[in-house]
Amino acid sequence: MKKKRMLRLPCLLLALCLLLGGQALAAPEGATVWGYSEGLAQCELDGKWGFVDAQKKVVIPLKYNSVVSFxxxxxxxxxxxxxxxxxxxGAYLIQPEYGTLLPLDCGLYVVQKGTRWGVASILPFSDGQGGTTNLLYDLIYDSATITEQGGTRVLTLTRDGEVTKIPVFDLPRILVEKGVPxxxxxxTRGKLPSFSDVSPRDWFAVWVDIAYNVGLTSGVGGNRYAPDQTLTVAEVLKLAATMESRYxxxxxxxxxxxxxxxxxxxxNYCLASGIxxxxxxxxxxxxxxxxxxEIAQIFAAxxxxxxxxxxxxLAKIKASVPDVKPGDAGADAIYSLYAKGVLTGVDSKLTFNPKGTVTRAEAAAIVARMARAEQRLALWGEYNPNVFAG
Structure with missing residues (x-):
């Protein structure tokens, strides 16, 4: 059973190994490995920090002065x-250039550079002038604080004595209007499950966390997620309909x-939507x-x-997936989701296994990557968040 699980490992670890040039290296002798979160643990040696996986292989080099858990x-x-x-x-979503970095909801951070304050997004978006930006509020403010007023969290921006207040609950609407992917x-910061059958060391912990956080998956009862349980056609259609409706x-x-x-x-909703x-x-x-x-065909639609x-x-995808050929049933859908960084296969060779079934853990990975652009996987090159900005 353990061997089968390793064969089903989505290629996040493949991407990590590719980033490191092939074989991930063991944590250096004398390094301290701290607690795991979402499959990775902080690792420290001589005041330099990075991250290791469940096998204590270094996946993010020990080069940082400090880190927080994923x-x-x-x-x-x-x-x-x-x-x-x-x-x-290890790819940067916000470049290390700020003196202050305070997390908000929605993938936003209050940032400070020098004496100026603003709000940065982990995903860039169009600046309206033919370029891109990741600053939702430019670095032009004298201060930026998050306070609670009447039970509501409020982002307060001050500039030359003028105060702008934005309720945190209003940020999703603002991001939609700005075209942020x-x-x-x-x-939603802090909204995390605590399923008894999902370990912080599990490869799928990050995907379960994200899929649960954005409201696409939940447990099966009894504080369980049932990661190995097989998804039915009806459950896949319910996921697809929910995602379509949200979108x-x-x-x-x-x-x-x-x-x-x-x-x-x-x-009925999937029929009416053409899925x-x-x-x-x-x-x-x-x-x-x-x-x-079937799951590829449903989600690709x-x-x-x-x-x-x-x-x-896309051309490289078609040449690389070994068990799907052009003209096969569902081939275009499968190739499309590989190209978009959603599918990664069941092994390091990008094998798809079209006749196989899908576990709830694998489904969480798929919908998490579909929902959150910053989590899509570049199979051969460095992740570039600007590709998502329109």
Whole structure:
């Protein structure tokens, strides 16, 4: 069983090894490994910090003055006295150039450089002048603070005596209006599950955390997530319908499902949205395990997937996935999700296994990457967040 789990490991560790030039190295002798969070642990030697995986292999070099543990796939780091934010392969989401870095919700941070303050996003967006920016509020303010007023958290920006107050709950709407990627699936700081069957060392812990945080997955009862449980066709359609509804900002994901079965509303919504066609599945299909090919076809047909940008070369994907050939059933959908950094295969060779089933752990990885652009995986090159800015 342990060998099978390793073969199913999504290629985050592949990406980490590629980043390090192939083979990840063991933590150096004398290094101290601290507690695990989302599959990685802080590691320190002679005042320099980095991260190791569950096998104590270094995945983020020990070069930082200090680090904090990963949460929702993000970690703040201190490099030579300057603060930034990295993701789990060490790629910067916010460059280490700030003197102060205070987390807000929605992937936003209050930042300070010199005497100026502003608010930075982990994902860049269009600056309206043909370029990109990651500053939601420019570094022009004398101060930026987060306070609580009447039970509401408020971001207060002060400039030349003028005060601007923004309720933190209003930030998701502002991000959507600015065209910030993933704004429909905003992160909520501190909203983390504590499932008894998800260990901080597990490869899927980060994906379960993110998928739960953005409201796409939940437990099965009894404080369990059931990561090895197989997803049915109906469950996949419910996930796809929820994601489609959130992306379109309509009411399906907030309304009660109607119909003779718990999944009837999701099936009807997917039919109406064109995610599936009449006759794609029979009534007998909905409660059987979904195949990996089917899950790719379903998610690739969502509006979210259609509008996502490629971060991996499509031609190289077609030449590299060993068990999917052009013209195969679902091939275009499978290739598309590899190109967008959502699918990574079941092993280091990018094998897809189209007839295999999908576990709840794997489903969490897929929907987390679909929902959150900063978590999509570049298979052969360095992650570049600017590719998502429009």
């Amino acid at each position: 949460s929702l796939g993000l970690a703040a780091v201190n490099l030579d006295g300057k603060l930034g934010v990295i993701r789990q392969d 993933s704004a429909r699936f905003s992160l 379109k900002d309509d009411s399906f994901h907030t309304s009660s499902s109607t119909g003779p079965y718990w999944y009837s509303g999701a099936v 599936i066609q009449s006759g794609t599945f029979t009534q007998q299909d909905y409660l059987r395990p979904a195949t990996r090919r 969502t509006s979210q997937a259609k509008h996502m940008k490629n971060i991996n070369d």
